[in-house]
Amino acid sequence: MKSLGTPRVDIGFFTDRENLEPEPVLLDIKLVRENPEIVRESLRKRGLPDKLDQVGLVLKLDAEWRHLQAEADQLRKKRNEITAAIAEARKRKQEATALMKEAQVVPESIKDLETKIGREKEKIENILMNLPNIIHESVPFGKDEDDNVEVRKWGSIPKFDFKTLDHIDLGLKRGLIDIEKAGRVAGARFYYLREDLVRLNHALIQYGLDFAAKKGFQLYQPPYFLRRDIIAGAVALTDFQDVIYKIEG
Numbered sequence: 001m002k003s004l005g006t007p008r009v010d011i012g013f014f015t016d017r018e019n020l021e022p023e024p025v026l027l028d029i030k031l032v033r034e035n036p037e038i039v040r041e042s043l044r045k046r047g048l049p050d051k052l053d054q055v056g057l058v059l060k061l062d063a064e065w066r067h068l069q070a071e072a073d074q075l076r077k078k079r080n081e082i083t084a085a086i087a088e089a090r091k092r093k094q095e096a097t098a099l100m101k102e103a104q105v106v107p108e109s110i111k112d113l114e115t116k117i118g119r120e121k122e123k124i125e126n127i128l129m130n131l132p133n134i135i136h137e138s139v140p141f142g143k144d145e146d147d148n149v150e151v152r153k154w155g156s157i158p159k160f161d162f163k164t165l166d167h168i169d170l171g172l173k174r175g176l177i178d179i180e181k182a183g184r185v186a187g188a189r190f191y192y193l194r195e196d197l198v199r200l201n202h203a204l205i206q207y208g209l210d211f212a213a214k215k216g217f218q219l220y221q222p223p224y225f226l227r228r229d230i231i232a233g234a235v236a237l238t239d240f241q242d243v244i245y246k247i248e249g
Helices: 029-034 036-045 049-091 097-128 167-173 179-186 195-214 228-232
Strands: 002-004 013-015 217-219 245-247
Touching: 029 036, 029 049, 029 097, 036 049, 049 097, 195 217
Parallel strands: 002 217, 013 245
Antiparallel strands: none
16 A cells, blocks of 8 residues: 655654765755856856856865865774774784874864864855756746747637736635735735635645545655755755754754
8 A cells, every 4th residue: 555645744843963974955066066067057047147156155165075074084094093003002012102192182183174074064055055956958048037938838818808816816805815914923925815715725635635545545644854954955944944943862
């Protein structure tokens, strides 16, 4: 049997995983590192020239991050060599005082480097999460919506002998949307669904559940816990910092 998750997520949670390689984020650092001009060209096509300098900055930070990683790897190798040398000296009953002193210094140096590596990693992620995905090669370049290209058309546009309303104005007129109260509670650009629109929303959810159940899915509703890298792969975390809770331990 297949399993079906809950149809919506109201609050996101994530667990924090420390001391890992740079986690997957919205834009892959490997893509920026190996094909920076592709990223720049995509930004130009999106009309985001103000973000072009971010590509150069992330490349610089990435080079620094890799340099620090190489230094840390060398120190770890040295630490292992010293440990082996101390063991060999003790085995041969030889003096190992100098090696013991060096063995105390190296771990501190590694710790300092790991702190710097963590800072560089955070800087890189913050930039990458605010760079949009690469635009598809089939998308035409345009300055505004007037340059949009119609790909295909289905049916015909009906003509009315009265002024038509968009979904917002129609919802307000019929009392199906409340923007004023929602704005007082949550700020601008929020809305409440009312009456039949609420019923329609739940009916659509129920229809989706019933349809999936007929296909052999089982219904599950787990708690809403998501890893940070999973959320970062779907949205820009900086846009949701005030509404996402961090779980540790």
